Amino acid sequence: MSPQCVCGGEHVNRLNQQVSVMRKEIKNLRQMLDNALRAHRKQMTSLQSAVTQVGLCNRDETPLTPSPSPPPTSPQAALEQGTIQTAPIGYISSCFSVKNGTPRQPTVCGPSRAELRLQQHVFTNPDHALVGLEQYSHVWIIFLFHKNGHLSYKAKVKPPRLNGQRVGVYSTRSPHRPNALGLTLAKLDKIVGDTIHLSDIDMIDGTPVLDIKPYIPEYDSPHTRVVMDSEPYDSNPITETESSVLIFYEASETDSVQSNVKHQGTYDDVGRLLFRDTAENVVPVTHSSKGNVQSSLPKDLCSVLEEVKAYVSQSDDSLSKVQASLSPQNKPPEPKVDRPCYREEAYSTIAGWIREPPVVSLDVRFTSHAQRELAEFLPSHLSGCPKSDRPQFKFLRSPEEAAAAIRGVLSADPRSVYRRTRCRDRLFFFTLDTADITCWFGQGFAEVLQVRPVELHVASM
Numbered sequence: 001m002s003p004q005c006v007c008g009g010e011h012v013n014r015l016n017q018q019v020s021v022m023r024k025e026i027k028n029l030r031q032m033l034d035n036a037l038r039a040h041r042k043q044m045t046s047l048q049s050a051v052t053q054v055g056l057c058n059r060d061e062t063p064l065t066p067s068p069s070p071p072p073t074s075p076q077a078a079l080e081q082g083t084i085q086t087a088p089i090g091y092i093s094s095c096f097s098v099k100n101g102t103p104r105q106p107t108v109c110g111p112s113r114a115e116l117r118l119q120q121h122v123f124t125n126p127d128h129a130l131v132g133l134e135q136y137s138h139v140w141i142i143f144l145f146h147k148n149g150h151l152s153y154k155a156k157v158k159p160p161r162l163n164g165q166r167v168g169v170y171s172t173r174s175p176h177r178p179n180a181l182g183l184t185l186a187k188l189d190k191i192v193g194d195t196i197h198l199s200d201i202d203m204i205d206g207t208p209v210l211d212i213k214p215y216i217p218e219y220d221s222p223h224t225r226v227v228m229d230s231e232p233y234d235s236n237p238i239t240e241t242e243s244s245v246l247i248f249y250e251a252s253e254t255d256s257v258q259s260n261v262k263h264q265g266t267y268d269d270v271g272r273l274l275f276r277d278t279a280e281n282v283v284p285v286t287h288s289s290k291g292n293v294q295s296s297l298p299k300d301l302c303s304v305l306e307e308v309k310a311y312v313s314q315s316d317d318s319l320s321k322v323q324a325s326l327s328p329q330n331k332p333p334e335p336k337v338d339r340p341c342y343r344e345e346a347y348s349t350i351a352g353w354i355r356e357p358p359v360v361s362l363d364v365r366f367t368s369h370a371q372r373e374l375a376e377f378l379p380s381h382l383s384g385c386p387k388s389d390r391p392q393f394k395f396l397r398s399p400e401e402a403a404a405a406i407r408g409v410l411s412a413d414p415r416s417v418y419r420r421t422r423c424r425d426r427l428f429f430f431t432l433d434t435a436d437i438t439c440w441f442g443q444g445f446a447e448v449l450q451v452r453p454v455e456l457h458v459a460s461m
């Protein structure tokens with residue numbers, strides 16, 4: 001072996017050693033990198049679970065049980081788990097632009113007004129979704145408290161009417177609740193195309209609406225709820241002298257009336273067949289020259305009514321004969337039919353603090369200066385009127401209506417408990433429609449000092 005070879009061999013050996021050292025270093029580096037990655041992943045996981053915990057935690061720091069199942073993958077699975085993504089069907093345009101001074105319940109302030117236009121992308125023809133709703137005077141609006149400011153909530157809250165006392169969130173209408181859903185019974189003024197005009201509202205401008213349902217006292221109010229039971233129909237037996245008949249039917253899907261509504265047909269004094277719908281409207285049923293029943297009733301119902309009428313007039317003849325042949329003891333048992341009745345438990349009870357809150361309602365007065373300022377406002381929707389420098393309401397129909405709304409808002413004392421009990425500043429500002437209101441609170445009263453047009457609205461007119 002030549003020295004050069006020896007030399008070259010040593011060189012190769014040294015190189016090999018260096019390579020193996022480098023390999024080891026690379027391996028160590030890989031190991032370190034792997035460890036770092038693992039640690040990072042672990043940290044991320046714990047961070048993520050911390051975020052989830054914060055999201056699910058109320059401010060009492062009681063962690064809520066997270067959903068046991070993983071996030072659903074299909075819309076159907078989401079529906080079954082109750083985790084569907086909601087999308088607003090529309091947004092409220094309201095005479096209340098901010099939370100401050102917005103009535104705490106719709107009944108507080110009658111003349112409050114709003115509009116709700118259905119979003120174009122929800123239905124191909126949004127106005128179709130409103131067909132039939134015009135038959136109702138009131139609607140439930142289900143909405144999101146989108147201006148809550150945060151998504152946290154507490155198990156116990158201090159409703160302003162309770163003046164600082166705490167009660168469970170679910171015994172109140174507090175906006176700060178899991179899911180931040182609000183429910184308002186609003187007056188339905190009119191429907192124009194895809195837009196609903198409402199009054200008696202307590203939602204601020206821009207409120208996202210998730211659903212609308214008709215208010216049906218028979219279903220929604222225990223005071224008027226008709227409880228069906230199966231006791232013998234003995235309190236109102238049908239007699240031969242009474243030419244009335246009760247007809248209950250389940251409306252079919254195709255009927256023009258809402259399905260499941262119970263309808264009642266009867267004869268009036270002059271023997272006309274009448275139909276009573278759930279809204280207590282009595283609709284006379286007319287007869288055509290062929291003797292058929294005609295009305296705006298669904299076709300099915302007309303033929304049923306016709307049959308029943310024939311049956312009743314037949315029975316009228318035979319009933320007296322049959323009854324004469326029966327002694328009272330021999331009478332057959334009354335047939336068991338579903339009948340409407342009012343049960344004691346159908347009446348509702350409410351918390352005493354709602355009926356008699358510790359917070360008294362306030363007298364509301366206007367300074368003559370404020371009165372003059374308010375009278376300057378033109379009613380909303382004044383068409384054909386020459387352009388004026390005077391401020392104009394966007395929703396309210398007159399200064400009188402505005403005065404009533406202001407009275408409603410202030411008499412319920414819209415201040416927070418803190419402002420009411422601890423704050424020295426007695427001035428209070430709020431916005432109603434296109435007017436900025438300034439007032440102050442004294443012992444048992446609120447006085448309106450100033451009613452100025454909101455700058456923005458004046459500029460846009």
Ligand SMILES: C[S@@+](CC[C@H](N)C(=O)[O-])C[C@H]1O[C@@H](n2cnc3c(N)ncnc32)[C@H](O)[C@@H]1O
Binds near residue numbers: 105173
């Ligand atoms: C006490 S909540 C009652 C709402 C509804 N009637 C209910 O019972 O669910 C009414 C108050 O919620 C506030 N509010 C109205 N609309 C809101 C919105 N979109 N986001 C947050 N707060 C809102 C106003 O301050 C209003 O006085």
